[in-house]
Amino acid sequence: MNNEQFEEELHVRPLQDGRVYTNFVFKILLKNAVPRSANTLGSEDEAQHYTVFPLALGQIIREYAVTELHLSLNAGKWDYASWGYPDNPSVGSGAELWAWMGEGDEKRVSISFDARWQGLRNALAGLFCASLGELDERRTTSPVYAFQPDGDLPAESMNLAYAFHPSENICTENLTPFIKLLPCKSRSGIASLLNPHRLFDADWHGMSIRVLWRADEGVEVQLGVQAVFDPIRLRGQQKRDWDFPHIFDRTITRACPVAYSSTIRVDLPLSGPYTLTPDPITAGNGTAVFDVMSANKPLDVSLLYLNEAHFTYPVDPSPQTDLSIARSHTGTSQAHGRFHVTLTNSLNHPQRVAYLETPPWIIKFYLHTLTVTVDQDPRPRKDIIQKLTYIPTSSNLPTLFEPTLILPPNSTVHLTLDFDKTFLRYTEHPPDAQRGWDLPPAVLIPLSSNGSSAPPSLPRMYTNTLLVDLATPDFSMPYNVIIMTCTLIAMFFGNVFNLLTREFIAIKVA
Amino acid sequence: MDNVLGGVLAIRLLAACFPLYDIFHDDQQLTSPLTSYSRLREGVYLFKNGLDPYSGGVFRQSPLLLTLFSTLLPLSPVLSPLLWTLCDGIGAWCLSQIWKLRRSSESEQRSRTGLIVALYLLNPYIFLPSLAQSTSTFDNTLFLVTVYSACAGNVPVALLSLAFLTHLSLTSVLFLPPIILLLLHGPSSRLSKPVMFSGYKRALPLALQASIYVGILALLSTLATGNWTWVSRTWGASLSLPELNPNPGLWWYFFTEMFDYFRPFFLMTFSMHLLIYVAPICLKFQHDPLYATFLLQGVFATFKAYPTLSDPGLFLSMFSIFPEVYPYLRNPIVTTLLHLHASLLLPLFHRLWLSQGTGNANFFYASTLVFGLANGFAVLDAIWAGLRIAFGTVNDGVEMVQK
Numbered sequence: 001m002n003n004e005q006f007e008e009e010l011h012v013r014p015l016q017d018g019r020v021y022t023n024f025v026f027k028i029l030l031k032n033a034v035p036r037s038a039n040t041l042g043s044e045d046e047a048q049h050y051t052v053f054p055l056a057l058g059q060i061i062r063e064y065a066v067t068e069l070h071l072s073l074n075a076g077k078w079d080y081a082s083w084g085y086p087d088n089p090s091v092g093s094g095a096e097l098w099a100w101m102g103e104g105d106e107k108r109v110s111i112s113f114d115a116r117w118q119g120l121r122n123a124l125a126g127l128f129c130a131s132l133g134e135l136d137e138r139r140t141t142s143p144v145y146a147f148q149p150d151g152d153l154p155a156e157s158m159n160l161a162y163a164f165h166p167s168e169n170i171c172t173e174n175l176t177p178f179i180k181l182l183p184c185k186s187r188s189g190i191a192s193l194l195n196p197h198r199l200f201d202a203d204w205h206g207m208s209i210r211v212l213w214r215a216d217e218g219v220e221v222q223l224g225v226q227a228v229f230d231p232i233r234l235r236g237q238q239k240r241d242w243d244f245p246h247i248f249d250r251t252i253t254r255a256c257p258v259a260y261s262s263t264i265r266v267d268l269p270l271s272g273p274y275t276l277t278p279d280p281i282t283a284g285n286g287t288a289v290f291d292v293m294s295a296n297k298p299l300d301v302s303l304l305y306l307n308e309a310h311f312t313y314p315v316d317p318s319p320q321t322d323l324s325i326a327r328s329h330t331g332t333s334q335a336h337g338r339f340h341v342t343l344t345n346s347l348n349h350p351q352r353v354a355y356l357e358t359p360p361w362i363i364k365f366y367l368h369t370l371t372v373t374v375d376q377d378p379r380p381r382k383d384i385i386q387k388l389t390y391i392p393t394s395s396n397l398p399t400l401f402e403p404t405l406i407l408p409p410n411s412t413v414h415l416t417l418d419f420d421k422t423f424l425r426y427t428e429h430p431p432d433a434q435r436g437w438d439l440p441p442a443v444l445i446p447l448s449s450n451g452s453s454a455p456p457s458l459p460r461m462y463t464n465t466l467l468v469d470l471a472t473p474d475f476s477m478p479y480n481v482i483i484m485t486c487t488l489i490a491m492f493f494g495n496v497f498n499l500l501t502r503e504f505i506a507i508k509v510a
Numbered sequence: 511m512d513n514v515l516g517g518v519l520a521i522r523l524l525a526a527c528f529p530l531y532d533i534f535h536d537d538q539q540l541t542s543p544l545t546s547y548s549r550l551r552e553g554v555y556l557f558k559n560g561l562d563p564y565s566g567g568v569f570r571q572s573p574l575l576l577t578l579f580s581t582l583l584p585l586s587p588v589l590s591p592l593l594w595t596l597c598d599g600i601g602a603w604c605l606s607q608i609w610k611l612r613r614s615s616e617s618e619q620r621s622r623t624g625l626i627v628a629l630y631l632l633n634p635y636i637f638l639p640s641l642a643q644s645t646s647t648f649d650n651t652l653f654l655v656t657v658y659s660a661c662a663g664n665v666p667v668a669l670l671s672l673a674f675l676t677h678l679s680l681t682s683v684l685f686l687p688p689i690i691l692l693l694l695h696g697p698s699s700r701l702s703k704p705v706m707f708s709g710y711k712r713a714l715p716l717a718l719q720a721s722i723y724v725g726i727l728a729l730l731s732t733l734a735t736g737n738w739t740w741v742s743r744t745w746g747a748s749l750s751l752p753e754l755n756p757n758p759g760l761w762w763y764f765f766t767e768m769f770d771y772f773r774p775f776f777l778m779t780f781s782m783h784l785l786i787y788v789a790p791i792c793l794k795f796q797h798d799p800l801y802a803t804f805l806l807q808g809v810f811a812t813f814k815a816y817p818t819l820s821d822p823g824l825f826l827s828m829f830s831i832f833p834e835v836y837p838y839l840r841n842p843i844v845t846t847l848l849h850l851h852a853s854l855l856l857p858l859f860h861r862l863w864l865s866q867g868t869g870n871a872n873f874f875y876a877s878t879l880v881f882g883l884a885n886g887f888a889v890l891d892a893i894w895a896g897l898r899i900a901f902g903t904v905n906d907g908v909e910m911v912q913k
Contacts (some may be wrong), residue, residue, distance in 0.1 A: 117879075334864045336536055364568050366548055368555035392556070392566025399566075405903075420568075423754040426767050471864055473871045478767040481875065485764045488879060489783065489813065492886040496787065496809075499893045500794045502912035504901060509909050 037103030048496030074206030094166035135163035151212030151254035189256025514624035526591035534642035573731035635823025673723035848884035
């Protein structure tokens with residue numbers, strides 16, 4: 001066990017609207033390990049023997065020579081204004097998969113990048129029982145600014161593949177294999193709090209799998225579950241006190257014996273008298289830390305708000321983030337539409353951001369209609385967009401629209417962009433064709449200013465998904481349409497043929 | 511004629527001052543993916559910003575238009591309506607000159623040219639797409655320039671403008687045989703005095719000349735864009751139907767409802783279907799190639815891949831230069847009523863389907879069937895009248911029929 005280390009942590013943060021944000025993080029570090037290079041895929045891999053590191057995941061990332069992998073399955077819409085930034089920024093609702101993999105030298109690599117991306121998707125789909133096979137080339141793009149690696153990358157040339165499927169939501173059958181990857185499963189330790197009945201009832205819930213490489217440490221797998229619970233709704237009364245049996249319906253009865261550290265961090269409320277039981281190990285800087293190994297079992301952390309008979313929702317909640325983004329689409333026709341994106345900068349200095357939009361081929365942008373206005377001024381501004389990376393849609397591939405903008409301080413920038421909606425073939429429509437198609441969320445990535453080498457301080461933000469209504473043909477009519485059109489053509493052809501080939505004769509009629 | 515031309519053009523310019531473009535510019539009866547002005551602007555914008563407009567599936571116009579509008583003629587809200595009105599005017603003038611060349615020996619030509627110009631410019635099927643600034647106006651104008659030059663015997667101009675027309679619309683390559691016949695035989699009306707055509711040997715050099723022009727323009731297009739992707743995006747669109755946007759034609763719904771397994775076969779069938787009318791009509795009407803061109807234009811307008819209203823509009827307007835066949839038309843009233851029916855229902859059902867959502871695709875499809883029937887009736891009537899006129903008037907109690 002010397003070269004593997006398992007740490008688990010639960011972070012609990014009460015939110016200003018009475019909800020409770022919980023973030024489970026299970027980190028398994030494989031010390032001094034190096035990701036497999038794409039050039040070695042032709043030869044047999046070295047044997048892998050793990051004790052706490054999940055073998056199923058380890059096999060997958062070595063099979064396809066993946067250096068960095070992020071998979072998240074989320075359900076719900078993350079409310080940045082009320083809840084602030086999540087610990088793990090991947091909160092777009094749906095299935096998101098992105099991976100940094102090496103291209104490999106052309107002569108030495110035996111499997112192409114695209115083949116490995118497909119293999120990776122299918123392997124993860126099998127492992128987590130999720131329809132990740134939908135993330136094929138119809139939804140895969142390679143953004144330029146977004147999704148920079150969280151860990152280190154080796155010296156060879158690496159490419160990013162990013163895919164998003166907004167209709168794929170998380171459910172119990174995804175959580176079960178996730179728990180199986182943990183060393184202690186859900187029998188002991190913090191993972192015993194993962195109760196599917198309560199977790200999938202939460203207002204927002206999602207699970208994420210991240211694999212990183214740090215050159216000085218090794219390969220790290222972070223398995224995480226984030227959820228936003230509503231103790232007021234669960235209780236039925238307007239009191240926001242919570243404890244573990246109340247929100248999870250579980251307590252921690254045993255600590256995980258193979259865990260290097262097992263901690264619970266609770267962010268303390270800013271105002272009001274409250275009681276936090278049991279006593280934490282340390283309480284400072286607004287955070288209370290509990291150590292699961294040494295605490296009394298069954299461990300039940302509870303936070304009671306004293307002197308609060310009823311919780312009053314904040315009437316005018318202050319936005320919890322400095323930047324905010326909202327996206328919508330307008331238009332009543334099933335042939336055209338228009339995107340509206342609103343970016344608000346509450347900081348006192350200009351902020352350079354990148355905006356990533358990867359709609360599937362059903363949306364065709366008209367880039368010449370891109371208009372940028374600031375606040376209420378109707379004159380279009382040419383100085384807001386610095387650079388634009390644009391790969392238009394062709395055949396079934398998605399569009400990549402990634403402008404870099406400078407948001408002026410204390411202002412709101414409005415972007416509008418017209419688009420055409422595609423008319424799909426009969427076989428391309430999904431079974432519930434009248435529902436419409438989901439568009440993946442747009443991503444706002446704050447960047448550091450030009451020339452600065454410091455990493456940006458703000459995390460990326462996701463907008464909501466959109467539902468696009470496409471025109472549907474009549475699905476009961478293929479035979480009828482074919483025969484009616486062919487009848488018209490045949491009648492015309494027949495009559496032309498007759499007119500051109502028959503002889504004229506004179507007949508007496510009187 | 512000049513008074514009428516000037517007057518109607520002034521009316522058209524006045525109409526262009528109103529914001530009718532905003533209403534019509536994305537109307538799917540007046541524009542198609544191959545002719546839409548928004549797509550032209552998008553292609554020019556991408557081209558000017560260094561992106562290959564043919565890498566995406568939005569821009570489907572010819573590289574010739576791309577280079578024209580990105581270098582010589584800017585696309586602006588003021589200049590574009592002027593340009594489209596000018597093209598319409600050129601087309602109307604060519605049509606009146608075609609009439610004059612056809613009736614070179616008669617005196618009634620003076621009074622009729624004004625009527626011909628008015629029937630072309632005031633035909634709603636023609637001026638509405640022109641108000642929407644659809645590039646089908648250029649198709650019509652180039653077609654009329656080709657036919658006028660062929661009537662006048664001007665070989666280089668006729669074949670060059672046919673080459674340009676082929677680059678804008680692939681279906682127009684099928685006009686080469688009747689245009690060659692027209693160059694060799696002249697436009698005079700011989701419908702009532704048919705004679706066999708004997709100059710086929712002189713046709714081959716003309717065909718070679720036309721294909722050289724098309725090849726040179728193709729090479730220039732490739733030089734302008736840097737690669738050959740424009741071929742599959744522009745010409746390939748008529749053959750493989752990548753976009754199923756509704757239009758007044760018959761292809762879109764047929765291929766929407768088609769299963770993928772049968773798609774290649776039916777695409778081939780529909781393209782061959784256009785091809786098979788060229789030889790028979792040219793052979794049967796070899797004594798009057800102008801009439802053969804007119805009939806083929808009607809056939810292609812009904813059955814081509816991405817038609818707009820301007821294609822049958824040109825056919826109906828060209829009826830005005832063949833007054834000799836009017837007494838022999840069998841059912842002009844039925845055709846007119848069918849056209850009226852279809853032209854009222856097409857925009858109504860389109861709006862009900864796509865904007866309001868109270869109708870479905872079948873409504874619009876049915877109105878395109880009626881429109882196809884109306885155009886079919888018109889062509890069939892024109893064929894019958896063109897053949898019947900050879901027999902002249904008959905005595906009472908006797909009728910000419912086909913056995």
